[in-house]
Amino acid sequence: MSNPASTFAEAYPNSLDPLQLQQLSPAALAYIGDAVYELYIRTRYLMPPKRLRVYHQQVVSQVRAETQAEQLALLQPYLSEAEQTLVRRGRNAASGRPKRVAAEVYQQATALEALLGYLYLCDPQRLKQLLSQLQESAVESTQSAT
Numbered sequence: 001m002s003n004p005a006s007t008f009a010e011a012y013p014n015s016l017d018p019l020q021l022q023q024l025s026p027a028a029l030a031y032i033g034d035a036v037y038e039l040y041i042r043t044r045y046l047m048p049p050k051r052l053r054v055y056h057q058q059v060v061s062q063v064r065a066e067t068q069a070e071q072l073a074l075l076q077p078y079l080s081e082a083e084q085t086l087v088r089r090g091r092n093a094a095s096g097r098p099k100r101v102a103a104e105v106y107q108q109a110t111a112l113e114a115l116l117g118y119l120y121l122c123d124p125q126r127l128k129q130l131l132s133q134l135q136e137s138a139v140e141s142t143q144s145a146t
Contacts (some may be wrong), residue, residue, distance in 0.1 A: 016121050024121075026086075026114045026130045033117030039065050040131055069108035072115075074137045075130055083115060087094035090114025 016024075041062045045055055061067065072087070079087065094103075094110035101109075119127035 018122070020116070023121055026090045026110075027095070028091055029086075029115075029117035029121075030093070030098060030110045030113035031117065032120060033113030033115065036116045036120045036127075037068070044135070065098070065105050065109035068112045069105045071126055071134055072108050072112040075112075075115075075133060076129065078133055079115075087111045087115050 037078065038059065041059050042055070043060045045062075076087075077086075088111070090111035091107040091114065093114065094107040116127065116130075119130065
């Protein structure tokens with residue numbers, strides 16, 4: 001099977017020029033990043049074919065705020081200084097939170113979403129690299145658990 005990160009990141013060209021991108025708030029970037037991340041995760045679990053209920057359970061476990069916060073922690077060593085700055089902006093922009101999640105966890109999840117939204121809009125190749133890194137980390141943790 002092809003790499004879901006490659007397929008996903010190359011499927012859509014960016015549609016905003018740099019000036020428009022600078023005008024977006026971290027919350028707007030997180031809004032896009034939330035959709036980007038969920039679509040990536042859905043794509044990742046398509047093979048082998050399963051019942052929809054199983055797809056849904058797998059996806060929900062990966063798009064939870066707790067899992068997204070863990071994913072951000074895995075990516076931290078690979079982020080550039082500019083990406084770290086964007087992550088801080090995204091974390092600080094998180095407002096409100098679901099009752100079941102600690103504020104810090106929700107902030108980290110929002111920061112990941114802001115980063116992914118930004119990269120989706122301006123640097124699909126970098127988005128592909130980071131999603132591939134997450135996929136490699138998932139494979140490594142699965143192998144070490146067995």
